Amino acid sequence: MNQEKRMRLYKERKKKLLSQKEIAQELGIGRGSYIKIENGKADLQLELAKKLSDFFNLTVDELFF
Template identity: 50%
Template sequence: MNFAEKLKKGRKEKGWSQEELAEKLFVSRQSVSKWENGQNYPSIEIIIKLSDLFNVTIDELLRSDEELKEKVIKDSKQLAHPKLKFMFDVLFLIGTALLIIKLGIFTLNKFTALDINLYGWSFFWNFGPLILMVGGGIGSGVIKEKYIED
C-alpha cells in the first residue's frame, strides 16, 4: 500500500473528511486531495503530524512509497540557512560594485581631465571593497556547505 492509499485509509478510519484533516494539518483541502490521489506529496513536517494523528510510525508512512522517500531525502539536503547565504552573497556583490566604482573613477581621473573625488574615508574606499568581497565570499562558502541535518 502506497502513501496515498495509507493516507486515505487512515483518514476514513478516523471518520474525517478531507476538509477536517486539512484543518488539523493547517493545509488546504485541495492539498489533502492531491496527496490522496498521488498527484503530490506532503513535506516532512506534515508527514510527522500525520503519523501522530493516525498513531503510526513515520517509517510506516515512508517505506511503502519510494517516490515519497526520495522527496523527503531531497528536501533534507537543502541549505540550512538560505537567508544567511543570501546576505553573504549580497555583501560580496556590494564589495564588487564598490570596487568597480573605485576603478571606474580612477580610470576617468587618469585618462580624462576630470577630477572626481571619492567622498568618505580613504580607508573605506581602499579596503572596504576587499573586506566585503572576502568576508562575503568566505561566509557564503561556509554556509553553502551546511545543510539541514534533522
C-alpha cells in the same frame, strides 16, 4: 508514493470517520493540498509527513514508505 501507500492514507482517514476537509483543517492546510497528498500528487515535506503520522498514530515509514 505508490498506490498501496496512497490507499493507506485513505484507509486511515476513513477509520477515523473524517473528511479530507477535516484532516486538512487539523493540519492547517487547504483541502486541495490534502487531496493532492492523499492522491500522491504532492511533494510531501517531512514536517507535514510527521504531522500526518502523529495524527494517525503511525510512524512516517508505516504511513508513507
